[in-house]
Amino acid sequence: MTVDEVVEQVGKVAEGVVAIAVEQAQANEGSDEDFFVRLNERLHYTTKLTGRLRGYAHQYHDAKMTRAEFDRMVGLLNVDAERDPTDYAIMPVNTNWGLSPGFLVVLIGPNAKGTALKPFERLSFIEKQMPPGITWDDMADIYTGAQNVALLKSIGWDKAPSRDRWEYDY
Numbered sequence: 001m002t003v004d005e006v007v008e009q010v011g012k013v014a015e016g017v018v019a020i021a022v023e024q025a026q027a028n029e030g031s032d033e034d035f036f037v038r039l040n041e042r043l044h045y046t047t048k049l050t051g052r053l054r055g056y057a058h059q060y061h062d063a064k065m066t067r068a069e070f071d072r073m074v075g076l077l078n079v080d081a082e083r084d085p086t087d088y089a090i091m092p093v094n095t096n097w098g099l100s101p102g103f104l105v106v107l108i109g110p111n112a113k114g115t116a117l118k119p120f121e122r123l124s125f126i127e128k129q130m131p132p133g134i135t136w137d138d139m140a141d142i143y144t145g146a147q148n149v150a151l152l153k154s155i156g157w158d159k160a161p162s163r164d165r166w167e168y169d170y
Helices: 003-028 032-043 067-076 136-143 146-154
Strands: 046-048 057-059 087-095 100-110 117-126
Touching: 032 067, 032 100, 032 117, 087 117, 087 136, 087 146, 100 136
Parallel strands: none
Antiparallel strands: 046 057, 087 100, 100 117
16 A cells, blocks of 8 residues: 555545534534424425426425434433423324324423423434434333333323334334
8 A cells, every 4th residue: 555545545534533523513512402403404304396386395304313413312302300390202103194103302391371291392203214223122212211201191191102113104
């Protein structure tokens, strides 16, 4: 291997390291609310159509969540009731007319009068948008956790969500 080839290889490795650092920094910047808004917008981007249908938009769902974004999302879920009376919970859902099992992250907080807890949708994503290496079983471990189930019951879910993927895929 020549010196030029070694320099080229080192440059490629450095570019990869910088790209990973930038991805992690972007995933960790901003408030919790800003993070969920930005991530939801990125995962559900729209494009304007041209021609006869000019002005209408089509929503795409093919963007994948990065591992850094996934790790931050999981870190924000059902943290602890001592932090705040509000918290984030995740629930499995059926999306896209039953064709795409997915997940919904909600902020659970007091309603306008401050009496009952109410869910506020913050993020939705389908199974194919999860980062590589994350499986349905990994997600089931998260959404069937005791704190998450308690939060879901606080907003009216009468039973714990099922670990079985088929229950969300018709």
